[in-house]
Structure formats: structure tokens, C-alpha cells
Amino acid sequence: MTDFAAVLLEQDQDGKTRAQLTRLSNSDLMEGEVTLAVRASAVNYKDGLAVTGRLPVVRRWPMVPGVDAAASVIASQDPRWRAGDEVILTGWGVGETHLGAWSQRMRVSGDWLVHRPATLSPMEAMALGTAGVTVAEGLDRLKRHGVTPADGSVVVTGAAGGVGSMAVMLLAREGWSVTAVTGRPEEADRLRQLGAAEVIGRDLFAGPAKPLARERWAAAFDMVGSTILAHVLSMLKPGGAAIACGNAAGMDLPTSVAPFILRGVSLIGVDSVRVPTARREAIWNHLAATVDRHRLAAMTRVIELADAIEAGRRIVDGAVAGRTVVAIGD
Numbered sequence: 551m552t553d554f555a556a557v558l559l560e561q562d563q564d565g566k567t568r569a570q571l572t573r574l575s576n577s578d579l580m581e582g583e584v585t586l587a588v589r590a591s592a593v594n595y596k597d598g599l600a601v602t603g604r605l606p607v608v609r610r611w612p613m614v615p616g617v618d619a620a621a622s623v624i625a626s627q628d629p630r631w632r633a634g635d636e637v638i639l640t641g642w643g644v645g646e647t648h649l650g651a652w653s654q655r656m657r658v659s660g661d662w663l664v665h666r667p668a669t670l671s672p673m674e675a676m677a678l679g680t681a682g683v684t685v686a687e688g689l690d691r692l693k694r695h696g697v698t699p700a701d702g703s704v705v706v707t708g709a710a711g712g713v714g715s716m717a718v719m720l721l722a723r724e725g726w727s728v729t730a731v732t733g734r735p736e737e738a739d740r741l742r743q744l745g746a747a748e749v750i751g752r753d754l755f756a757g758p759a760k761p762l763a764r765e766r767w768a769a770a771f772d773m774v775g776s777t778i779l780a781h782v783l784s785m786l787k788p789g790g791a792a793i794a795c796g797n798a799a800g801m802d803l804p805t806s807v808a809p810f811i812l813r814g815v816s817l818i819g820v821d822s823v824r825v826p827t828a829r830r831e832a833i834w835n836h837l838a839a840t841v842d843r844h845r846l847a848a849m850t851r852v853i854e855l856a857d858a859i860e861a862g863r864r865i866v867d868g869a870v871a872g873r874t875v876v877a878i879g880d
């Protein structure tokens with residue numbers, strides 16, 4: 551195949567982003583040792599930011615969005631990879647500085663790839679995708695910090711979204727009693743089916759956060775940042791920890807030092823883009839061995855490449871529930 555379908559982002563003279571489904575040729579592919587036939591991708595919040603230009607995540611024009619890929623190796627100059635290998639790629643600047651996975655073809659560094667566990671289909675791998683890696687890494691950080699389900703329950707904000715739904719499912723699976731926070735009451739039943747013990751609205755987090763509030767949770771997975779994370783920090787139990795994953799409500803964090811110095815609370819950041827490869831291998835093997843496939847399927851919608859741009863626009867409006875997989879293939 552010398553030309554192939556891809557979503558292309560271009561910036562016009564006013565700095566606005568234009569997105570279109572088009573055809574590229576092999577000569578458009580970037581430098582790299584491994585050429586991939588993409589079998590599936592996903593719609594992540596960052597892809598939505600790239601498609602809409604709402605935040606400047608794209609740092610090379612034109613760009614192909616898509617930070618997640620499940621793919622087959624077509625050709626490799628890297629001795630670690632051979633034609634026919636089934637691989638997963640998430641992060642590493644793909645869809646930001648390097649042409650991404652909303653494309654039938656990619657050329658990438660062999661350093662960025664991990665083997666797809668044989669028990670996960672390409673679609674299941676992409677249902678997990680960056681969301682699975684982020685939550686698994688956050689869970690590991692929490693464990694290493696010494697906070698466990700015996701210390702109390704965990705709160706998940708932005709729970710109906712992709713990473714939030716993943717956190718509810720994987721935390722419940724690891725024995726945590728999960729409070730899911732959502733602005734969409736209509737998602738409550740789905741969140742309970744994923745394993746939430748309790749589903750609450752955002753009202754508890756309205757207005758500016760007090761330095762300290764009633765102690766509620768031992769741990770938190772936060773997808774939204776800003777005032778909601780400040781409230782969550784003020785409500786953690788002594789010695790508790792919050793995993794900061796996202797910024798869906800904003801980049802700011804209007805908090806005080808009170809939770810840190812008066813309750814010994816910790817704020818732990820997770821950056822899924824740069825998780826080292828050896829850790830990724832371990833994460834994917836763990837996810838493949840433990841994930842509940844029925845729950846994963848229940849939180850996932852599959853779309854075609856032609857519908858990815860619209861899904862990217864919807865995700866930054868908070869209008870997408872669970873994970874969205876993009877079926878690609880030849």
C-alpha cells in the first residue's frame with residue numbers, strides 16, 4: 551500500500567486547527583526504525599485538545615492525532631522487532647510531536663513499542679490504552695506510597711470519562727471501595743456496574759475549597775484538577791494520597807498547604823507519556839491477566855476512523871462516556 555487513510559491536522563493563518571480525513575503516502579511518514587500497520591487506536595482527551603486546538607498540545611504541523619496504537623509491524627530496521635509482531639504504543643509524544651495513530655500507517659522508534667499480550671485483542675488493548683496505563687501506574691504509585699484499601703475508601707473524580715471509568719473499574723478490582731464523582735447522574739448505574747460502591751454529584755465540591763474539611767477518603771484519583779482537586783485534598787484522611795492524573799476542569803490548583811502539613815497528605819503526579827518501557831511491559835501483562843473483559847467491553851464504544859474527529863470534539867466538551875476505540879485496519 552503506497553497511500554493510506556489518515557486524519558490530518560493543519561493550522562491556518564489565524565492559528566486555528568483544521569482537521570480532515572485524507573490520504574497520505576509512505577513518503578509522509580516520519581523517521582523511525584519500525585513501520586506499523588495500525589489496527590486500532592482510541593480517542594483520548596489529548597486527541598480532543600489536538601483536534602480542536604483548545605490547548606497547544608500539537609508541536610509539529612501538520613500532525614496526525616492519536617496517542618494510542620495497537621498495530622502489526624510491517625518492516626523493521628530495529629533487531630528487537632520483526633514483521634508480524636503485534637505491538638502496543640501509547641504516549642512518547644505520538645500525536646503531539648510525532649505523527650500519531652489515527653492513520654493506517656505509522657513509522658516510529660522501536661524504543662516506544664511493547665509486545666501486545668496474546669490474550670488481549672487489538673480492540674481490548676485500545677479500550678485500555680493510555681487510560682489503562684495511567685490508572686495502573688497511579689495504582690502502583692499508591693501501593694508504593696503505602697496507602698491500601700485497609701486505610702479507607704478512594705474517590706475518583708471525572709468518573710464517567712475514559713480514565714475515570716477505567717479508575718473505577720481497576721480500583722474496585724483491586725479491592726478498593728470506590729466513591730465515583732460525576733456531573734452526569736445518568737451515568738450512575740453504569741458506574742455502579744463498573745464497581746463503584748457510591749456515586750455522588752459535584753455539589754460537594756462547589757465554591758472555593760476550605761483549607762481542611764471533614765475527612766472522608768484515604769486516597770483519590772483525580773482527572774479534573776482545579777477547585778475539585780483542592781476540595782478533594784481538603785477531605786483526605788491523615789496520611790492519605792491523591793493521584794493527580796488530569797486537568798479536565800483546569801490547570802490551576804487553588805489549594806493551601808494545610809492538607810500537606812496538618813494531615814500529612816501527599817499529592818502524586820502520573821505522566822503516562824514517559825512511563826519507562828520495562829514498567830509498561832509489566833503494566834500490560836498485569837492488565838491482560840486481571841482485567842474484567844465484560845466490564846471493559848461495557849465501558850467501550852467502537853467507532854470508525856471517519857468518526858474520530860467528531861469524537862475528539864465531543865470529548866473536550868465532557869460529552870463522551872467511558873472509552874472510545876477507533877477501528878482502523880487496511
Ligand code: NDP
Pocket residue numbers: 593594595596680681684707708709710711712713714731732733734773774778794795796797798799820821822823865866867868869870872
Ligand atoms: P474524558 O473527557 O473522557 O473525561 C473527563 C471527565 O472529567 C469528564 O467525563 C467529566 O466527568 C469530567 N469533567 C469534564 N469537565 C469538567 C469540569 N469542568 N468540571 C468537573 N469535571 C469535569 O477525558 P479522559 O478520561 O480521556 O481524560 C481525563 C483527564 O486526564 C484529561 O485532563 C486528560 O488530559 C488527563 N489524562 C492524563 C494522563 C496522564 O498521563 N496524566 C493520561 C490520560 C489522560 P463526569 O462527566 O463524570 O463529571
